[in-house]
Amino acid sequence: MKEERTVHYDADLQIEAYRFEGIMQKFPNHFHDYYVIGFIESGQRRLSCKNKEYVIGTGDLIFFNPLDNHACESVDNETLDYRCLNIESDVMRKVAEEITGRDYLPSFTSPVSYGSRHAKLLHTLHQMIMDEIEDFEKEETFYFLLQQLIEDYTTTREHTDNKATKQEIQQVCSYLETHYAEPVNLEDLARIAGMNKYSLLRSFTRTLGITPYRYLQTVRISEAKKRLEQGAKPLDAAMETGFIDQSHFSNFFKEFIGLTPGQYRDIFLHDQ
Structure with a gap:
């Protein structure tokens, strides 16, 4: 089929x-x-x-x-x-x-x-x-x-659902949500959390059930979707949301969303 x-x-x-x-x-x-x-x-x-x-x-x-x-x-x-x-x-x-x-x-x-x-x-x-x-x-x-x-x-x-989430992890999430379009490295995230790299990875994954890198890529895909919905070209959406190239972006987008960026964009162009 x-x-x-x-x-x-x-x-x-x-x-x-x-x-x-x-x-x-x-x-x-x-x-x-x-x-x-x-x-x-x-x-x-x-x-x-x-x-x-x-x-x-x-x-x-x-x-x-x-x-x-x-x-x-x-x-x-x-x-x-x-x-x-x-x-x-x-x-x-x-x-x-x-x-x-x-x-x-x-x-x-x-x-x-x-x-x-x-x-x-x-x-x-x-x-x-x-x-x-x-x-x-x-x-x-x-x-x-x-x-x-x-x-x-x-x-x-x-709003208290996340009260068990450590403040340090919340700070890392906020940083990723703000700086998703920039190069991000584990050393910077560890410094923001006040932890060593391994402690951050362990605490972040235990708290959210997902790694910091996967969290960042999910934020980037979410932001890229917004741009595609407004008619942005896939290459522009990729560059504006921190992906290193269009191929890298397309692979992640289809992995997460199940559609290519172009297919997703066409939905909204059709509806306009």
């Missing part, structure tokens, strides 16, 4: 919808700065999330909170058919407040719900977005879906 990768941005809901068909690609340990709500249409995957292992298959829902580190790979060389919605934190906060009356970020307690009864409604909404439906039924379905998912699968995500 030929691989097909389709992404559509819905300006009404302000969310992305991804559909992957016939995918064999292995995705490395990484995270997103947005929520991911997805489900398996067919195939099996071995999923690792926050240092726990799962085997997921047809009809299973997947939830990733912002910054949840995760990786997945095929089981027995099965191809994957997968749909997901990517929801920015500010959109999730607004919708959660409208649904619950509280100003907070919900936190999905588990990354997997096996054989979830909500998969059908998620499929319906996802297809509406792919079909570029503009009727208010789409927005109604979006609210009904999130209301059910929030009630069944989440707890309150307070």
Whole structure:
């Protein structure tokens, strides 16, 4: 089966919808700065999330909170058919407040719900977005879906969630988020944290479940996506976000996102 990768941005809901068909690609340990709500249409995957292992298959829902580190790979060389919605934190906060009356970020307690009864409604909404439906039924379905998912699968995500995160690690993250376009080395990060290099690597990985280098590359990819969405050329997006060349950028982008930078950019040019 030929691989097909389709992404559509819905300006009404302000969310992305991804559909992957016939995918064999292995995705490395990484995270997103947005929520991911997805489900398996067919195939099996071995999923690792926050240092726990799962085997997921047809009809299973997947939830990733912002910054949840995760990786997945095929089981027995099965191809994957997968749909997901990517929801920015500010959109999730607004919708959660409208649904619950509280100003907070919900936190999905588990990354997997096996054989979830909500998969059908998620499929319906996802297809509406792919079909570029503009009727208010789409927005109604979006609210009904999130209301059910929030009630069944989440707890309150307070700002104190990261209180166990060491201040030194937070300082390193802030540095990477600010200086992603510049050359970064481990010695500088260790100095910012007030640790030796090995202690930083161990503490950072233990705290976030991801290495400092993988964190930096994820920040760079996130920033590059924003530029591509505005129509920037892949080479310009690469140079502006700290990648050494376009080839290096393209390899990382497809590894993380599942599309080439050009394919991703074309989605937004088409929607404009």
